[in-house]
Amino acid sequence: MANISWWWKVKGCEVLGRRTKIFRGCSFSNREYFSIKLPRPRLIRWISEAYKDVELRRNMALTPVESAKKAAACLAVDDYVKDNKIIGIGSGSTIVYAVERLSERVQQENLKLVCIPTSFQARQLILQHNLTLGDLETNPSIDLAIDGADEVDNDLTLIKGGGGCLTQEKIVASCAKEFIVICDQGKDSMILGEKYKKGIPIEVIPMAYVPIRNKIFSRYGGELILRMGKAKAGPVVTDNGNFILDWQFPQVSLDWDHINKELKMIPGVVETGLFVGMATKVFIGRSDGTVKEKLKSR
Numbered sequence: 001m002a003n004i005s006w007w008w009k010v011k012g013c014e015v016l017g018r019r020t021k022i023f024r025g026c027s028f029s030n031r032e033y034f035s036i037k038l039p040r041p042r043l044i045r046w047i048s049e050a051y052k053d054v055e056l057r058r059n060m061a062l063t064p065v066e067s068a069k070k071a072a073a074c075l076a077v078d079d080y081v082k083d084n085k086i087i088g089i090g091s092g093s094t095i096v097y098a099v100e101r102l103s104e105r106v107q108q109e110n111l112k113l114v115c116i117p118t119s120f121q122a123r124q125l126i127l128q129h130n131l132t133l134g135d136l137e138t139n140p141s142i143d144l145a146i147d148g149a150d151e152v153d154n155d156l157t158l159i160k161g162g163g164g165c166l167t168q169e170k171i172v173a174s175c176a177k178e179f180i181v182i183c184d185q186g187k188d189s190m191i192l193g194e195k196y197k198k199g200i201p202i203e204v205i206p207m208a209y210v211p212i213r214n215k216i217f218s219r220y221g222g223e224l225i226l227r228m229g230k231a232k233a234g235p236v237v238t239d240n241g242n243f244i245l246d247w248q249f250p251q252v253s254l255d256w257d258h259i260n261k262e263l264k265m266i267p268g269v270v271e272t273g274l275f276v277g278m279a280t281k282v283f284i285g286r287s288d289g290t291v292k293e294k295l296k297s298r
């Protein structure tokens with residue numbers, strides 16, 4: 001029998017025939033296809049062992065931070081997602097693990113879910129994982145929204161928008177009965193600004209970015225940086241066609257609820273990356289695979 005430890009591409013295999021199954025696979029080492037014939041019970045045992053092996057290798061390939069993100073995402077999906085639900089799908093790199101887990105559960109448990117994206121990236125993820133895509137027009141009320149964050153303080157106030165998707169993320173979260181956040185321990189802080197040093201993202205109408213920058217600076221100080229594209233000349237343009245100012249606020253403990261409201265009153269500000277009083281729970285993954293569940297401290 002083939003040695004399953006090197007036999008990597010088990011997911012690409014097919015099981016053919018009815019009683020005695022012919023198993024056709026592909027060896028990872030020499031990329032040769034092969035077929036073997038086994039009685040059904042032995043074959044099933046063999047396949048499940050091989051799947052475990054693949055899963056183990058996949059996890060071993062992750063860095064400690066990625067393992068932490070995956071642990072948080074999987075636990076959140078397993079704890080909160082139930083059948084027949086409308087789920088908001090956030091953006092970023094951590095949400096990818098949540099979508100993978102959702103897709104596994106949909107296949108295994110035949111769950112009926114409708115997924116509402118918060119960005120172009122989230123929409124692509126939903127489609128790539130064969131999940132049902134919905135929108136707020138047909139599903140204005142969402143059961144559960146899941147998203148990543150750039151920082152989480154002890155009041156569960158979040159900084160979001162590191163990926164530039166803050167506006168749609170906030171809209172979707174605001175339509176959800178429960179909003180849960182998944183991240184690694186590098187995002188967990190006591191006071192906002194302790195960990196995430198790039199500043200609070202503020203989405204603005206392009207023609208107003210200079211007056212908005214001046215108004216925020218004269219009111220609060222700090223530094224406001226127009227976010228520039230990496231593989232594009234000029235500024236980042238959001239999914240909504242706007243610019244982003246990253247506000248590196250002076251490092252003091254501030255009343256974020258009040259500041260968020262004030263920022264939103266400035267003409268031309270579309271949305272801020274401050275999520276105040278929105279999150280129900282935060283799942284914070286650690287590199288050893290354990291997960292801390294953070295609730296509001298008061």
Ligand SMILES: O=C(CO)[C@H](O)[C@H](O)COP(=O)(O)O
Nearest residue numbers: 092093094148161162163165
């Ligand atoms: O707000 C976001 C995108 O706008 C992301 O959720 C946030 O940046 C966290 O991303 P990641 O999971 O990659 O750390």
